[in-house]
Amino acid sequence: MIVITGVSGALGGAILDGLRAVEGLEVIGASSSGDGTAVRRADFDRPETLEQAFAGADVLVFVSAGYAEDDVVLARHGAVVQAAAGAGVKHVIYTSLAASGERLSIALAHRWTEERLAEAPFDVTMLRNGIYAEVAAGMALAGAVSAAESGVFAAPFGDGRVSVVARDDLAAVAVRVAAEAWSDVAAGVPRRHAGRTYELEGLGAVGGHDLALALTGALGRPVEYRTVPLGEARRLLAGLEAYQAGHTVSMFSNINAGLLEARHSDLPAFLDAPRSVWDLIEAVVKSGLQG
């Protein structure tokens, strides 16, 4: 049996749908709320819910738990590792962060979790996910109102770019790896994904000029990119939770420094035809402007 956590989220939900479409698998979704399409409650903030939620799982797809302060995420993820061990799960597949994100502030919790998983008494596969194309589209959308008025998309990227990947492509890789991991466990053969770390970096990189182009298409008026200082961008984030502002500035700094452009990706080993991130960004921006 395969259990997937976080199925009320976009990634976990897509993985659940993908696994349900594979014939011959017993698949159970888990969510912190325990309702909707999920049949089990797995609230990482309530460790007592977890062993029960993972009971009987041969394979656990552990979707990282959202955006929060580091101490909260570490407590959540530590509880998942402990409960998976207690429930006798044989193979855990963790949705981590790609190598290009090593210097992002969110990397701390991901690498800490990878270390805890590596020490645990089950097989592990790290799916080191690249930055979602949907995140880049969100950055374009954040500047859309002002771009519509001024014809300028202002963002603190300098000349930097970020490699991005469609979230549904990451879900498709997770579905394949989980189904194969389960099939190896069931057949009692060596587990091909055990101990493996896959870098699922995007194959296309976008910068300020690319996002201005997407806004040009979506708004039907010329939009040009102009970089702004990080300090100015930080002031505009004042309405966010402190940790969100911190993670966002960290993302901007990394793009600006050119650190988020990937050098290697394992994506082609899993997908014949990754989705076009350009088309996806344009579609998300268009629908965001209509909605």
Ligand SMILES: NC(=O)c1ccc[n+]([C@@H]2O[C@H](COP(=O)([O-])OP(=O)(O)OC[C@H]3O[C@@H](n4cnc5c(N)ncnc54)[C@H](OP(=O)(O)O)[C@@H]3O)[C@@H](O)[C@H]2O)c1
């Ligand atoms: N690579 C990237 O660009 C990128 C961007 C954003 C986020 N991420 C990471 O990837 C994960 C999945 O992304 P997404 O797009 O699906 O995010 P999302 O739609 O915002 O969903 C948030 C996720 O966090 C989970 N979560 C929050 N609180 C939880 C709790 N107390 N216990 C268990 N799970 C909890 C949710 O699960 P339930 O509510 O179903 O329990 C859901 O899976 C995120 O949680 C985040 O760690 C990556």
